[in-house]
Amino acid sequence: MAGRLLANLIVMGGTVVGRAVIQAYRQAIVNANKTGAAQEAINGIRRASKAMTEQEARQILGISEKTSWEEIMQKYDVMFEKNAKGGSFYLQSKVHRAKECLESIYHKPDVTN
Known part of the structure; x- marks a missing residue:
């Protein structure tokens, strides 16, 4: 009985934490788009991949x-x-x-x- 209760708590806790992480990630993407940080990151990648000298x-x-x-x-x-x-x-x-x-x-x- 105690094992089942503990397993349910772990599963429910993992689900809550997982949803919170996904929601935080989505919010971070929205914030990055608003501030232009996402575009700066893309531009940085493009600069780094320029042709070799x-x-x-x-x-x-x-x-x-x-x-x-x-x-x-x-x-x-x-x-x-x-x-x-x-x-x-x-x-x-x-x-x-x-x-x-x-x-x-x-x-x-x-x-x-």
Whole structure:
């Protein structure tokens, strides 16, 4: 009897606390929208995810400014494959983004008329 009463109290208490947490979360979202904090957070995420700089790309691949495109591709292939086989997906994506950044620099479209 006491066990059943205790179980009911725990379930009812958990339900009340759960509802209160959900209600507080919803109110926090409403408040964030009113003050503009939600938009600032989104803008901060966008700023953080901007394109990689050339210097950062070179550091990731461990190359200098004088490195040829063929050497860059060799370095990229080695680093990408190392992280593909039991490595880090995060590092693999950084290596890929570094190659993309340098690719836009090395392979600028010709603007000849």
